[in-house]
Amino acid sequence: MHGVAHLAAKKQVAESVERPLYYYRENVQGLLTLLEAVADSGVRAFLFSSSAAV
Numbered sequence: 001m002h003g004v005a006h007l008a009a010k011k012q013v014a015e016s017v018e019r020p021l022y023y024y025r026e027n028v029q030g031l032l033t034l035l036e037a038v039a040d041s042g043v044r045a046f047l048f049s050s051s052a053a054v
Contacts, residue, residue: 003045004038006031 009027010016016023031048038046 002043003047004034004043005047005049006034007049009050 009031010023035046
């Protein structure tokens with residue numbers, strides 16, 4: 001594997017206000033899990049694409 005592109009995150013504003021812990025787990029903890037797996041596999045190229053609800 002040469003690199004990883006991370007393009008996923010949850011971003012529904014209303015739902016995130018109603019369920020903040022769910023969004024924290026999905027977005028923050030999910031990213032941390034992915035980063036640990038990437039680091040463990042020795043991949044050094046990582047592209048993170050942030051998204052925002054407008």
